[in-house]
Amino acid sequence: MYLSRVEIDTNNRRKIKDLSHLGAYHNWVEQSFPDEINSGQRQRHLWRIDRLNGKSYLLLLSATRPAPKEFERYGVAGTAVTKSYDAWLDQLKVGMVMRFRLTANPTHSIVEPNHPKGRVVPHVTIEQQKQWLADRAIGAGFELVGHRETESDKIHEFAFDVVSHDWPMLHRAKGHGVRLSRVTFEGLLCVKDLPTFKQTLTRGIGREKAFGMGLMTVIPEVQ
Structure with missing residues (x-):
């Protein structure tokens, strides 16, 4: 399992104009796993929007790592981070x-x-x-x-x-x-x-x- 986070680029109107409803965020999450789409074997992904210190983040839990480019599609460049969640669960x-x-x-x-x-x-x-x-x-x-x-x-x-x-x-x-x-x-x-x-x-x-x-x-x- 992997836990990933990216800051949502709320100051970029071109990026966030599509993020007007929860279905758009769902599509963002799904598109972050192109290998699953290509294989036709979709996994379940847990996610949420966190708002901390005036910034918004997409937090994502998944069985595999999201593709960096797709995961940052609506995010601030360079802010995507993915860490092993299994190591945390073991503690x-x-x-x-x-x-x-x-x-x-x-x-x-x-x-x-x-x-x-x-x-x-x-x-x-x-x-x-x-x-x-x-x-x-x-x-x-x-x-x-x-x-x-x-x-x-x-x-x-x-x-x-x-x-x-x-x-x-x-x-x-x-x-x-x-x-x-x-x-x-x-x-x-x-x-x-x-x-x-x-x-x-x-x-x-x-x-x-x-x-x-x-x-x-x-x-x-x-x-």
């Missing part, structure tokens, strides 16, 4: 406390007369979004540090934050678009089930993974 241990960042699409299903199998709708309040992540933590191999619930489920203490929430556009078909709920969480976690946690890091959490959701990254918490 993880049960009990490690990590600072995490996750961009996800928190949703739930509601049953309606016209949708007997359930209609997927986004969680819209911060409390709902945080509870969505809390409900998935143990099953994803980690525990949220500082999170507490009473047995009566009346008290919730979340030690992590929603640092951003927006509604980017996705054009699923020509002339038809839909806005997706994109939420970024930050906080502390403790690794509980190492194999499951590694799967979470490499496979993502939640829906819309092809469109910039689900990628969680972690760094050790400095004691």
Whole structure:
């Protein structure tokens, strides 16, 4: 596995005019793997957009290295970096406390007369979004540090934050678009089930993974 990052050239109008919706970013990611396109064997790629210190970055997790030229297509020249992710995964241990960042699409299903199998709708309040992540933590191999619930489920203490929430556009078909709920969480976690946690890091959490959701990254918490 490889983790790659490139600064998006937001000051170059010619470059970014195409990046008007999530589908365009998805195409950028896919075009960064020409060998997969030529062989007809597409791999799943996790990615997200990070905004740090006034700059925007495309962060990409993939089984193979992206082609440098294609990966920098909409980026600032010379800013693309790719590192081995397997080496990082090998350093993880049960009990490690990590600072995490996750961009996800928190949703739930509601049953309606016209949708007997359930209609997927986004969680819209911060409390709902945080509870969505809390409900998935143990099953994803980690525990949220500082999170507490009473047995009566009346008290919730979340030690992590929603640092951003927006509604980017996705054009699923020509002339038809839909806005997706994109939420970024930050906080502390403790690794509980190492194999499951590694799967979470490499496979993502939640829906819309092809469109910039689900990628969680972690760094050790400095004691």
